[in-house]
Amino acid sequence: MSTERYNPRGVEAKWQKTWTDAGSFLASNSSDKPKYYVLEMFPYPSGRIHMGHVRNYTMGDVIARFRKACGYNVLHPMGWDAFGMPAENAAIERKVHPKSWTYENIAAMRDQLKSMGLAIDWTREFATCDPEYYGHEQRMFIEFHKAGLVERKVSMVNWDPVDQTVLANEQVIDGRGWRSGAEVEKRELAQWFLKISDMSEELLSALDTLTDWPEKVRLMQRNWIGKSEGLRFSFVLEDEAGNQLDDKLTVYTTRHDTIFGASFCAISADHGLTQKAAQSSDAVKAFQKECAALGTSEEAIERAEKKGIPLGIYARHPFDAERRLPVYAANFVLIGYGEGAVFGCPAHDQRDLDFARKYGLDVIPVVAPKDADAATLDVGSEALLEKDTSTVHMVNSGFLDGMSVEDAKAEVAKRMADAGIGERKTNYRLRDWGVSRQRYWGCPIPFIHCDTCGVVDVPVADLPVVLPEDINFDKPGNPLERHDEWKSVPCPKCGAPAQRETDTFDTFIDSSWYFARFCSPHSDQPVDTDAASYWMPVDQYIGGIEHAILHLLYSRFFVRAMRKCGHLDLDEPFKSLFTQGMVIHETYRSQSGDWIVPAQIARDVDKATDTVSGEAVTIGPAEKMSKSKKNVIDPDDIIEQYGADTARWFMLSDTPPERDIEWTEAGVVGAWRFVQRIWRLVGQVADDNVSIVTEVLHKADADNIAELRKSTHMAIASVGDDITNLRFNRAIARVYELVNALAASLSSDDASDELKMAQREAAVSLVQLFAPMMPHLAEECWRALGGDGLVCDAPWPNHDESLLVSDKVTFVVQINGKKRAELQFAKGADREMVEDTCLRHENVVRSLDGLSVRKVIVVPDKLVNIVAG
RNA sequence: GCGGACGUGGCGAAAUGGUAGACGCAAGGGACUUAAAAUCCCUCGGCCGAAAGGCUGUGCGGGUUCAAGUCCCGCCGUCCGCACCA
Numbered sequence: 021m022s023t024e025r026y027n028p029r030g031v032e033a034k035w036q037k038t039w040t041d042a043g044s045f046l047a048s049n050s051s052d053k054p055k056y057y058v059l060e061m062f063p064y065p066s067g068r069i070h071m072g073h074v075r076n077y078t079m080g081d082v083i084a085r086f087r088k089a090c091g092y093n094v095l096h097p098m099g100w101d102a103f104g105m106p107a108e109n110a111a112i113e114r115k116v117h118p119k120s121w122t123y124e125n126i127a128a129m130r131d132q133l134k135s136m137g138l139a140i141d142w143t144r145e146f147a148t149c150d151p152e153y154y155g156h157e158q159r160m161f162i163e164f165h166k167a168g169l170v171e172r173k174v175s176m177v178n179w180d181p182v183d184q185t186v187l188a189n190e191q192v193i194d195g196r197g198w199r200s201g202a203e204v205e206k207r208e209l210a211q212w213f214l215k216i217s218d219m220s221e222e223l224l225s226a227l228d229t230l231t232d233w234p235e236k237v238r239l240m241q242r243n244w245i246g247k248s249e250g251l252r253f254s255f256v257l258e259d260e261a262g263n264q265l266d267d268k269l270t271v272y273t274t275r276h277d278t279i280f281g282a283s284f285c286a287i288s289a290d291h292g293l294t295q296k297a298a299q300s301s302d303a304v305k306a307f308q309k310e311c312a313a314l315g316t317s318e319e320a321i322e323r324a325e326k327k328g329i330p331l332g333i334y335a336r337h338p339f340d341a342e343r344r345l346p347v348y349a350a351n352f353v354l355i356g357y358g359e360g361a362v363f364g365c366p367a368h369d370q371r372d373l374d375f376a377r378k379y380g381l382d383v384i385p386v387v388a389p390k391d392a393d394a395a396t397l398d399v400g401s402e403a404l405l406e407k408d409t410s411t412v413h414m415v416n417s418g419f420l421d422g423m424s425v426e427d428a429k430a431e432v433a434k435r436m437a438d439a440g441i442g443e444r445k446t447n448y449r450l451r452d453w454g455v456s457r458q459r460y461w462g463c464p465i466p467f468i469h470c471d472t473c474g475v476v477d478v479p480v481a482d483l484p485v486v487l488p489e490d491i492n493f494d495k496p497g498n499p500l501e502r503h504d505e506w507k508s509v510p511c512p513k514c515g516a517p518a519q520r521e522t523d524t525f526d527t528f529i530d531s532s533w534y535f536a537r538f539c540s541p542h543s544d545q546p547v548d549t550d551a552a553s554y555w556m557p558v559d560q561y562i563g564g565i566e567h568a569i570l571h572l573l574y575s576r577f578f579v580r581a582m583r584k585c586g587h588l589d590l591d592e593p594f595k596s597l598f599t600q601g602m603v604i605h606e607t608y609r610s611q612s613g614d615w616i617v618p619a620q621i622a623r624d625v626d627k628a629t630d631t632v633s634g635e636a637v638t639i640g641p642a643e644k645m646s647k648s649k650k651n652v653i654d655p656d657d658i659i660e661q662y663g664a665d666t667a668r669w670f671m672l673s674d675t676p677p678e679r680d681i682e683w684t685e686a687g688v689v690g691a692w693r694f695v696q697r698i699w700r701l702v703g704q705v706a707d708d709n710v711s712i713v714t715e716v717l718h719k720a721d722a723d724n725i726a727e728l729r730k731s732t733h734m735a736i737a738s739v740g741d742d743i744t745n746l747r748f749n750r751a752i753a754r755v756y757e758l759v760n761a762l763a764a765s766l767s768s769d770d771a772s773d774e775l776k777m778a779q780r781e782a783a784v785s786l787v788q789l790f791a792p793m794m795p796h797l798a799e800e801c802w803r804a805l806g807g808d809g810l811v812c813d814a815p816w817p818n819h820d821e822s823l824l825v826s827d828k829v830t831f832v833v834q835i836n837g838k839k840r841a842e843l844q845f846a847k848g849a850d851r852e853m854v855e856d857t858c859l860r861h862e863n864v865v866r867s868l869d870g871l872s873v874r875k876v877i878v879v880p881d882k883l884v885n886i887v888a889g
Numbered sequence: 890g891c892g893g894a895c896g897u898g899g900c901g902a903a904a905u906g907g908u909a910g911a912c913g914c915a916a917g918g919g920a921c922u923u924a925a926a927a928u929c930c931c932u933c934g935g936c937c938g939a940a941a942g943g944c945u946g947u948g949c950g951g952g953u954u955c956a957a958g959u960c961c962c963g964c965c966g967u968c969c970g971c972a973c974c975a
Contacts, residue, residue, distance in 0.1 A: 025927090235893085235894095236893065236894070236969085236970080239892075239893065239970085240892095240893090240970060240971080243891095243892070243970080243971060244971080246971095246974065248974070248975085250975080271975080272974095272975065273975060274974095274975065275975075286975090326973080350973095351973085352973045352975095353973080353975080354973070354974065354975090356974090357974045357975080358974075358975065359975095361975095362975045363975085364975090365975095369975070370890075370973095371973060371975080372975085447974080447975095448974095449974055565969085565970090568970085569970090625915075625916080673901085673912090673913065673914095674901045674902065674912085674913060674914075675901060675902075676901095676902080679901095679902095681901085682900095682901075684900095684901090684914080686914060686915070687901085687913090687914065689914095690913070690914060690915095691913095693927090694913090696927085696928095697928095700928085749901090749902075749903090749912085749913095750902095750903075750911095750912085752912075752913085753902090753903075753911065753912035753913075754911095754912080755912095756911095756912050756913070757911080757912070760912090767929090830908090832907075832908045833908095834907085834908085834955085834956075836955080836956085837907090837954095837955070837956045837957090838956095839908050842908075863942085866942095874955090875955065876955090877907095877955050877956080879907060879956095882907065883907050883908080883956090885907080885955050885956060886955090887955050887956095
């Protein structure tokens with residue numbers, strides 16, 4: 021074997037082909053081995069992979085290769101989240117068809133991913149825009165509809181009048197469309213909804229079973245579902261003159277204990293009673309308009325002043341005939357939550373207090389510290405919010421006086437229930453999932469609108485409803501709506517001329533079940549139930565935190581819906597979830613303030629220069645790689661220059677996987693040097709021919725061998741453990757240690773054959789340990805060392821526990837907790853002897869001068885602490 | 890405002906309550922070389938000391954413990970999520 025530098029070019033492609041030809045990573049749907057399903061969130065085919073992909077897929081790949089070595093039947097698939105707006109934008113801007121744009125991007129990105137050397141079963145690949153895939157999606161949606169999980173209802177949407185489309189809330193910036201800049205209108209549209217809110221409780225409570233998810237993500241989902249337990253009750257209304265009205269006002273509250281502190285009622289500007297009042301009041305009408313303008317804007321405006329307008333009606337206090345509460349339409353009451361109406365208790369709610377101060381309404385404290393005098397309580401500009409309810413009780417509250425908050429709630433709930441005006445009610449913030457999009461590049465919603473039969477689902481035999489390809493984007497809006505030939509179909513029920521639904525699905529639907537499809541990607545059913553019950557759930561799911569709520573929640577809902585329709589027998593899709601950090605990079609700006617790409621920068625220790633202009637540039641902090649700041653490194657360039665192994669190694673080194681990793685040139689070069697170092701060491705070992713003759717070992721060799729074996733087996737023990745727990749940075753540190761140990765061992769001259777054998781064993785283990793991270797280099801080394809077959813097929817090495825323990829242990833000797841000496845003893849040494857020896861150690865004697873020993877703590881085989889004073 | 894996470898050398902970071910800084914990067918010194926690259930060796934939290942060794946040190950202030958980066962209480966700071974949810 022030559023001692024040339026390792027050149028990944030050619031070598032990496034060679035091994036990739038070898039793996040493909042050997043079918044090394046094909047997953048079998050039946051096996052005696054235990055199964056392991058590792059999945060990284062599949063990419064959107066934007067055209068090129070970015071460093072975030074490299075990090076994500078490297079992590080998954082390490083797990084896949086490691087689990088395979090550990091004897092698992094591993095499923096590690098790849099696909100494409102291929103529907104979505106960018107394809108349409110490309111069509112509009114560059115006159116390319118969304119379909120060809122998407123599939124060309126997929127082809128390019130597939131090549132890029134393959135150049136990373138990923139252990140993926142490519143035979144399972146699919147794109148969500150494949151009619152075969154989305155046809156199953158259509159079929160399931162029809163089934164969901166029949167199972168009562170789907171609803172068509174009219175709802176308010178953000179409508180962009182220029183682009184002729186619905187916008188998500190995130191796409192509305194300061195009341196304007198993010199793309200067109202046009203003022204967004206509120207519009208009522210009939211849309212399809214998945215009734216995810218029906219599953220609020222289950223989706224919430226099952227979070228407790230997801231113990232292998234980050235607590236942060238579970239918390240975010242909990243907050244998103246937003247359970248609150250309270251009371252819903254109705255007020256009797258009257259007019260100015262005290263005449264009882266027909267209407268009642270129903271409100272929702274979690275603080276019914278404070279009912280005696282109520283001084284007004286506030287209802288949403290969109291509430292039915294506001295609408296009614298608006299019919300006879302221009303002022304109310306104007307107020308409604310004002311609120312509508314605020315509705316979609318930024319948080320700054322949303323935090324605007326509390327405002328309201330009296331409606332001239334009054335709510336009778338349920339427990340005090342003497343009191344009536346003025347009813348206001350108010351800008352801070354949401355129509356979409358609870359009843360869209362509340363009673364205001366200014367003393368104990370900051371919003372209500374702001375409102376009351378503005379309009380001169382009563383502020384009545386009703387919850388007070390037990391030792392306070394109720395008569396002298398005064399509320400300033402801050403509402404009283406007691407966190408510790410054990411120190412307070414009810415005051416100014418009639419029959420509730422003196423009760424605890426909890427007892428008061430119970431009493432109020434009971435009295436209201438008895439009076440038939442209220443009941444306990446649990447509310448959730450989680451809304452139903454609106455899935456209609458007025459878009460072309462998405463899965464057509466499989467329904468037909470017939471004038472006589474209404475909404476009719478497309479017969480299963482006619483699925484998939486395939487997107488027509490002869491469309492154009494000359495005009496704004498959804499091209500499907502203008503495609504009369506495609507739109508016009510006979511009604512499946514009555515045969516009369518009818519129209520297809522032209523909306524397509526939210527792309528979050530596509531990604532809500534792809535993981536199940538991977539189990540049987542060619543099945544004529546959405547999923548093959550046997551295959552799915554074999555592989556699911558995903559054992560390890562890896563992706564960005566940005567999907568903590570929507571994608572993961574929708575997927576959790578979807579598997580439940582699929583279970584209801586008999587496709588899956590599964591509670592949760594993802595057993596263990598890992599959210600990886602971002603890849604960040606410094607930013608560079610020229611003197612004139614323009615962003616400059618890193619490729620164009622010469623970086624010194626403390627300064628950076630633009631290699632094109634020769635100017636010094638300003639170095640900005642490391643931020644997420646983004647096109648706008650141009651701080652992007654192209655994975656292709658890195659792989660071309662250093663090879664995939666170097667890029668992979670860098671991605672895993674140093675920084676824990678959940679944190680943001682800073683990409684630096686120095687770091688990549690360091691990884692590159694390490695690749696070369698391994699290659700040199702392995703070359704050295706491979707070149708050392710071991711003769712058959714056995715020599716007598718000299719002492720130095722014996723120690724060397726013992727040291728090396730210990731290092732090897734310690735590395736084997738910890739690397740596997742670290743990878744299992746996704747502590748890649750620690751696994752890598754352990755590999756470094758082993759390399760250092762091997763290098764130290766190789767530096768001795770005239771090694772005996774035994775030593776050479778030990779070095780060879782160490783090198784072989786080393787190669788196996790880093791093989792999941794740097795698979796190409798590992799194969800090349802494996803072959804150089806004469807290993808059997810492919811290292812990717814080799815079983816993970818076992819460590820020999822007996823080599824890890826030595827018969828001597830080093831004790832730390834402390835005096836009052838401060839280290840004073842180190843002493844070696846035989847393992848399991850007698851306590852008294854240890855204590856005695858320590859007390860006679862010269863450092864200890866010196867430090868104890870003038871002190872008397874009070875106590876000696878001995879931690880066996882570890883530490884002695886002498887307490888003296 | 891509510892909720893959560895985090896705070897350790899010049900930097901990325903390690904550390905089942907038991908030797909703080911493993912491992913890597915950067916830096917400095919040296920060897921090899923005509924030279925450079927590559928490689929190898931040494932130093933590397935701060936202060937004192939020739940050394941042995943000592944003092945000090947994990948955001949700040951307290952506490953528990955024989956022993957605290959780690960556990961508890963209170964601050965300060967940074968980051969993230971939600972944000973009029975009644």
